[in-house]
Amino acid sequence: MEHNGQQVGRPRDSRVDEAITAAVRKLLGEVGYAGLTVAAVAECAGIGKASIYRRYATKHEMIFAAVVHGEVLEVPPDTGSLLGDLTALARVIVGHLSNPAAAGALMSLLGEIAADPTLAERFTTTFVEPERAGNAELLERAVRRGELERLPDIDLFHAMFGGTVLSWLFISHHDPHDLPERLARFACAALRSAAHQPFPSD
Amino acid sequence: MEHNGQQVGRPRDSRVDEAITAAVRKLLGEVGYAGLTVAAVAECAGIGKASIYRRYATKHEMIFAAVVHGEVLEVPPDTGSLLGDLTALARVIVGHLSNPAAAGALMSLLGEIAADPTLAERFTTTFVEPERAGNAELLERAVRRGELERLPDIDLFHAMFGGTVLSWLFISHHDPHDLPERLARFACAALRSAAHQPFPSD
DNA sequence: CATCATACGAGACTACAGTTTCGAAACTAC
DNA sequence: GTAGTTTCGAAACTGTAGTCTCGTATGATG
Missing domain, CATH: 1.10.357.10 (Tetracycline Repressor, domain 2)
Known part of the structure; x- marks a missing residue:
């Protein structure tokens, strides 16, 4: 039995997350949004499609996450005017x-x-x-x-x-x-x- | 041989054009853009899908035409200020x-x-x-x-x-x-x- | 060490929607 | 009437999102 919310079973490989994000960004640049396929992302990342769908419910969420990742618009510093x-x-x-x-x-x-x-x-x-x-x-x-x-x-x-x-x-x-x-x-x-x-x- | 730009062959049925436009608008209201399928448009209009693709290169052009049709934004009349x-x-x-x-x-x-x-x-x-x-x-x-x-x-x-x-x-x-x-x-x-x-x- | 739960890559499978092909029909030109 | 051209609806084709299964790997629990 698991204790608390402690994770049981094999933990997720964070390199897989990174590989997905990197692959989505790379492919977006190469083939554009319309030409992006989940299969291509999986292949480019060297992973299986299941690993993608374990993380994101849909293709759009995957892309959203990859594009958004750390892309907060910071407020530019005070220029004085x-x-x-x-x-x-x-x-x-x-x-x-x-x-x-x-x-x-x-x-x-x-x-x-x-x-x-x-x-x-x-x-x-x-x-x-x-x-x-x-x-x-x-x-x-x-x-x-x-x-x-x-x-x-x-x-x-x-x-x-x-x-x-x-x-x-x-x-x-x-x-x-x-x-x-x-x-x-x-x-x-x-x-x-x-x-x-x-x-x-x- | 054809004379001038005179049309040769079976002429298009203008009712088909109207049926497509009407079907697109009706279905857009019912199922929204995301739920709109070409097959549904064809069925709703009582025509074949080929008749759609003979007129529009893609689904998006079809919708574009149906939505745009006569939808020019007229300049509002002079209000005086x-x-x-x-x-x-x-x-x-x-x-x-x-x-x-x-x-x-x-x-x-x-x-x-x-x-x-x-x-x-x-x-x-x-x-x-x-x-x-x-x-x-x-x-x-x-x-x-x-x-x-x-x-x-x-x-x-x-x-x-x-x-x-x-x-x-x-x-x-x-x-x-x-x-x-x-x-x-x-x-x-x-x-x-x-x-x-x-x-x-x- | 044994057990259990989960993650992993690979690939088959399903469902569905955009697009194309096909034979029949409609119309013009001759 | 005949030939040639284009449109028509129906059905086939193509590709992709999303699901599922398999055998394997990884880690926690006891």
Whole structure:
């Protein structure tokens, strides 16, 4: 009998986990999201498919885990000004989304999410919430500095900033390099203006 | 020999086209994008699958065509003010994207587009360009009215406006109803502010 | 050391959905 | 009418996600 929650039986080989993650990333880069097959991942990792399905319920969860692994968007350090912070933030987001493999995976993931509430939940806690919190911190800094009179609508700002990058890259297909400064300038002007007249009808 | 571009052979049955479109829309509403199968579409439409593939190269193109069919985003009429125009525009976009079937289709389509340049091209000419042109017209109106001193960065505005809606609905999963007025106020403030100091370093 | 529970790689197997092929039918040109 | 071309629905083909079984390996328990 096992004691406590102590593991009984053969323990999992952590090298298998690493091999799966590495194989998914390698193959995403080579054949893209659409061309990725579970069998190919198993072969590339030198393992059996069963070892994959023992860890992940579906192919999508496997990819999600591999892409996400440690990919938290850290808040860029304080640059001393709102404009500087916004530019740095835009660069970080653009940097992450400019990787073609990650980009394809993300978009396909969004497609899946539209039809899978479980995946949507996980995506939210893993990506959306931390990023929103990071945005909030950045804006609070600006308030502390006195650059903004009051905290703006964080939900709206968050959707605006990330959404603009998404649309710029994947819908308009514009040059990633052009975006950060333009977006930061625009957002900075908007925030300053909105802070003065948050509710025009008041 | 055929004369001119005159059609030779058995002509297509236009009722088949209509039946496909109707079946796709009906099934999208019933089973969602993920649950949609070509076989089900064929059966629901009372036709063979070959008749579908003679018209569309892939399942995604079929859905794209069915969802898009006549779904051009018209520019909302002049409301007399920039804020009013922006609110109306946001409502139109939110309205289109709030339909769950269309939403799922769009997101999955974006996933496909990330890996299919041909589809990307078609998506751009069908959706992106007209919408950008609509945005431009709306902004020109504001300049003519004197609400804006000069025309803002249209590419950026376009990515910002549509991207915010996209992110608000499909990434943050916020309430569609809350968005239009908030976004319009924010964008209006941003545009007025940016028009005064388009290049802060000048 | 013996037992038990689990993980492992390999590969067969099932189910299902996208895509293609096929014979019959419909229509035009001559 | 006949030939040629294209569409039609039905059925076959192809490939992949996901499951299952097998024999083996690994570690904990006693």
